[in-house]
Amino acid sequence: MVAFHRSSRARSVVPALASLGLVLGLRHWSGPAYAVKGTWEGAPATLKDGEFEAVLKGLEPSVSLPPITFKREGLSLSVENGHLNADYSTKFGAAHAFQLNVNDEHDWRAGLSTADASLRVRGHGPSLDNLFWEASQSGRADEVGDVQLDFNSDKEYNLTVTQDMLGELLGAKFGAKVRSTNAGVTGRLEARRQLPGHAALSYSVENPVGVYDVASSAHVGELTVPVLGGQAGLKLVHENSADSYQGSYSRKIQGGQAHVKASYKGDALGYNVSFGRSLEDLLSVDAGVHVGADEDGVYGQLTARRHLGEGVDAEYEAKARAHLGGEAGKPELAHALKLSNKLGYAQLLHGSDASPRLRVGYEFNA
Secondary structure, eight states: OOOOOOOHHHHHHHHHHHHHHHHHTOOOOBOOOOEEEEEEEEOTHHHHTTOHHHHHHHTSOEEEOOOEEEEETTEEEEEETTEEEEEEEEEETTTEEEEEEEETTSEEEEEEEOSSEEEEEEEETTEEEEEEEEEEEEEEETTTEEEEEEEETTSOEEEEEEEEEEEEETTEEEEEEEEEETTEEEEEEEEEEEEGGGEEEEEEEEOOTTOOOGGGSEEEEEEEEEETTEEEEEEEEEETTEEEEEEEEEEEETTEEEEEEEEEETTEEEEEEEEEEEOTTTSSSEEEEEEEEETTEEEEEEEEEEEEETTEEEEEEEEEEEEOGGGOOSOEEEEEEEEEOSSOEEEEEEETTEEEEEEEEEEEEO
16 A cells, blocks of 8 residues: 655645635535543542542543544545545446545545446546556356456456366365465365265365465364264364364253364364353343363353443453463453443453453544
């Protein structure tokens, strides 16, 4: 992207664009309301000691202004991110479209598109020195597959040919994808087969861009099998002269979801066993729990939300992790309680590695 800078010429564009707005009739104003917010966080003792200056300083309003747009018959005038923009778009024919955008710094963009091709151009002012364009075309070639070509004024190109169904052999369906760039060619060949019992097996091989040594290609084999009401999977990968293995199992249990995953890569063993469940059917609040264990230790999280009445809502979250093995230490604990209504919120945070913190703030749309 070319970096553009404001000039004295740019300032002259503002009244011209403003006049365009008057010509449009400025009859339509779209865009969300602007957001006003402020927040402060500190030790609760700050309020007890009467140190309100820092609190009030943090609660000074911050305003996020929305884009404002006036539109009429394909022409629009807008203010967005501090810039004044004029846009024009139109359609002609069955599938042709044209777009043009100019802003108050003389930056401009134009685009022309059809059902299967597009051309996008951008520049700065009337000079063509900084002109940049990019084009794309897509289609389907008989007995070849889907073809996508992207290229630009920097002489970069990307040609992709995809054929999802090359053929079928011994019950396996074969597909391929070939991509050619300035750096070379990469290809991916994939075989997929459905097995008895709703199991599925797939295998793929793909070479890095411009590297045509088969030994350097990535080989991925994956097997998925329904087991005991759940889904089991085994994945084997050979890439960069290294092998890795991953096994997984997922199943719904007792109203929740259980996951088991184990992996082995580079002489390192990893695993994660977890269970998550909503507690809405057991408690009178919107709550959930998530517990698990991995190679670093055991962990858990509890969340709860409840409407207290009079427009006040309460949220509570607790997290815990205990490290096991040689690096075992004190458990890491953290919890937070938040009270909020449409005017603002107050949140108390506390953890084993930090002193209690109080966070207050507000946010509303105007």
